[in-house]
Amino acid sequence: MLRIAQTLDAQLRVAMERAFPQVAAQPDGPGFDPQLAPASKPEFGDFQANGALPLAKPLGQAPRAIAAAIVEQLQGQPAFTELCLEPQIAGPGFINLTLRPERLADEVQLRLGDPRLGVPPVQGAAPVVVDFSSPNIAKEMHVGHLRSTIIGDSLARVLEFRGHPVLRLNHVGDWGTQFGMLITHLKQVAPEALSTADAVDLGDLVAFYRQAKARFDDDEAFQTTSREEVVKLQGGDPVSRQAWQLLCDQSRREFQKIYDRLAIRLSERGESFYNPYLEAVVADLDASGLLVTDDGARCVFLEGVSGKDGKPLPVIVQKSDGGFNYATTDLAAIRYRFAAAPEGDGARRVIYVTDAGQANHFAGVFQVARRAGWLPDGGRLEHVPFGLVQGEDGKKLKTRAGDTVRLRDLLDEAVERAEADLRRRLAEEGRSEEEAFIQHVATTVGLAAVKYADLSQNRITNYQFSFDRMLALQGNTAPYLLYAVVRIAGIARKGGDLAGGEAADAPLIFTEPQEWALVRELLRFDAVIAEVEEELLPNRLCTYLFELSQVFNRFYDQVPVLKAEPEARPPRLALCRLTADTLKLGLGLLGIPTLERM
RNA sequence: GGGGCUGUAGCUCAGCCGGAUAGAGCGACGGUUUCCUAAACCGUAGGUCGUGGGUUCGAGUCCCGCCAGCCCCGCCA
Known part of the structure; x- marks a missing residue:
């Protein structure tokens, strides 16, 4: 519309x-x-x-x-x-x-023949960077990566659908002090891990990492050695380099398992990628007169942001020991992403999907990038913040033992619960299904529930994670939406010609209020997509798809389709088809595949 | 101390550029099935939109103060 x-x-x-x-x-x-x-x-x-x-x-x-x-x-x-x-x-x-009713019918007709369902392709497309997920090497992905990964993927899908060339960048933590700590520790306790691929598994690596961090925090000698190790690594020392490479490879494969499960495509481009550009960042800032040396550190003082003593707050880009930090890397990344090829991505819009706790950091870094003149005309640089994942007690989500919840375990549990629920239902209804069907449905429903529950919430607020709520069959949940699609597939199985062959030339004439309600709901799709593209709020798409499902279910409940009068059948089948197409496309943009039966 | 975010029904949350009587879902209560999957549909109850001012023809929405919660605040990311 x-x-x-x-x-x-x-x-x-x-x-x-x-x-x-x-x-x-x-x-x-x-x-x-x-x-x-x-x-x-x-x-x-x-x-x-x-x-x-x-x-x-x-x-x-x-x-x-x-x-x-x-x-x-x-x-x-x-x-x-x-x-x-x-x-x-x-x-x-x-x-x-x-x-006029006939104009609405015209619009429906247009969409029936349009794979884009009325959403126009973008004009003058330019690259958009979506920076999301971004786990740390040598650590396992945990619940803290859930929201960035799911929200980022969905935003990327919407932008891609609109026709933007999207760079999905996984800015993994593959550099810095943490590696100094880990390598130093491993040299002492598990040297084989540094020279042989997969000598220890990732779980052990995580334990080593924790030990290393603990030592780093209260052992000064260890701190010094770690820092020296970082310098070696940055200096290209072959032994350190190889160890680093092995750790990265191993982590990468583990990350990929999660991404494959979630059907998420990402290009890894870690922090280390920007190492060659760090010097230039500082030089650039110096040349534009923004750089100030304070207490031995080189920084840019922010405008409009003051600290405790009323003095402007700095963004430190070079530490007093000459090293660079994460702000430098983030600045190098912004500079590179907006810069023209070949030494840049030529982006016109750069989007960061990270937790809201980093809002201040990004505000500072963005300000520096703008003042340095790195953004092209009309360039957009946006932080897409999201709140914490909390348990049902309102506190940070933890396992019973008090540990961070691994993403792998969280997904497993969602699928297991979906499976148990499905088996119970099959037993109740006396249905019998193949094992492959059960596994497929449980996996699809379980993962869809996790994704949808996250996406359907306004991302800025904290998110209360609940398996029971996300897997509920009624309400604003993935199963409810998937079920609407299944109902339409059921009509097709029972002889409804959804392909449009049945009386394809028949005029679309609607008589029932439920039909008109469905027509009007269907025609909102293009506006919703435009809104998500602009506001970067996937929950708006979720709300729409939920409302569409509700309107469809009302229609399905109150208006016969297969048993309709001969002249009413084709237009109703057309509505079913367009509803299914809209739900499938919409859910697809959320990264959620649909089912024919469940 | 400074900054950011949040505060809407018992619970979890929507609420678009300021627009008509503030909406869902869950939970509670009550109905609907010879018919396309009832995993659905229909109805009832439930609100000083944290609070006090201001702007406006009109404020949940914008501005200012206050209260509460969470997060961030110089060389970790």
């Missing part, structure tokens, strides 16, 4: 100008904004224009009279009367617009 909304907006502007030419002539006048919005309630029609109300004061007229004058001018436009029924003026001066 985006196209129609644009048309209506233009028509309203013309009507306003014609109704009040004296205002149109004023250069400093109030101007005209139709304030066109989707109708807030079905009884108000399809759209409402609220633009008459703000004109009341400047024009010195009653808002309803202003609305009436606008409506009169609208009615004088043939293009408008072809599109809409007679506008209604309601309340204090709202103009309610209802589209």
Whole structure:
């Protein structure tokens, strides 16, 4: 309906100008904004224009009279009367617009033949970087990586669908002090791990990492050795390099198992990738006069952000010992991503999907990048923050033993619970299914539940993780949406021709309110996609898909399809087909595959 | 001390650019099945939108103060 909304907006502007030419002539006048919005309630029609109300004061007229004058001018436009029924003026001066049923049917018809379901491909596409997931080498992926991975993937999918060339970058933690610690520790306790691939498994590596961290925190000699080890590594020492390479390879393979399970595609480009550019970052900042040496550290002082003593807060880009830190790497990454090829990605939009705790850090780093002039005209640099994953007690999610929850275990449990639920249901209904079917459904439902529960929440707030809620069969959950798709597949199995062959030329004539409700819901899809692309809020897409499922279920419950009168059958089958296509596409953009039966 | 985020029904949460009587889901209570999977549908109850001001024709939404919770705050990432 985006196209129609644009048309209506233009028509309203013309009507306003014609109704009040004296205002149109004023250069400093109030101007005209139709304030066109989707109708807030079905009884108000399809759209409402609220633009008459703000004109009341400047024009010195009653808002309803202003609305009436606008409506009169609208009615004088043939293009408008072809599109809409007679506008209604309601309340204090709202103009309610209802589209002609045949225009709605036209729109449905267009979408039936359109694989993009009415979503236009983007014009003038330029690369978009989505930086997400980003686990640390030599650690296992845990619940803390869940949200970034799932949200980032979904945003990337939406942007890709719109036609942007998307670089999905996995900015893994593969550099820095942590490696000094780990390698130093391993040299002493498990030297074979540094020269032989897979000498220890990742779980052990994680334990070693923890030990190394503990030693680092209270053993000064160990700290010193670790720092020296980092210097060796950065200096390209072959032994250190090889150890590092082995650790990275091993972690990479473990990460990939998770990504494969979740059907997530990512290009690894870790922190180390930017090492060759760190010097240039500092030089660049120096050349643009932003760099200040303070206490031996080279930093950029932020504008508008002050610390304890009221002094501006610094972003440190080179430590007093000459080393670089994460801010330097992040700056190098921004610089590289916006820079033109071959020494850059040529991006026009760079998106970081990380927890909200890093908001200050990114705000600082972004400010420096902007002031350094690294963003091209129209370049967008955005932090997409999200809240913590909490348990049902409202505290940070932990295992019973108090450990961090591994992502692997979390996914396993979701699938196990989905399987148990399915088996119980099969037993209750006396159904018998093949083992392969059960495994496939349980896996799909379990993983879908985890993804959907995360995505359906406004990402900025903390997220209360609950297997029971996400796997519930009713409510705003993955199983509920998947079930709507299954119901439509059931119609096809029982002889409904969803491919459109049945009376393909028959006009789409709808008679029931449930049909119209479904039509209107289906036509919202393009606007929802546009909104997610802009606001980077996948929960808006979830809400839409849930509402679509609800409207469909109401239709399914109250309006027969297969047993409809012969002339009513084709249009109803068409609605089923478009609903299924919309749900499949929408869920696909959330990274969730659908099922034919469940 | 400074900064960020959050505060909406018993619980979990939506709420678009400020628009009409603030919405879902769960839970509670009550209904619906000779018919496409009842994993569904229909209905009832449940709200000082943390709080006090301000702006506006109109504020859950914007501005300021306050309260509460979480997070961040110089050489870790």
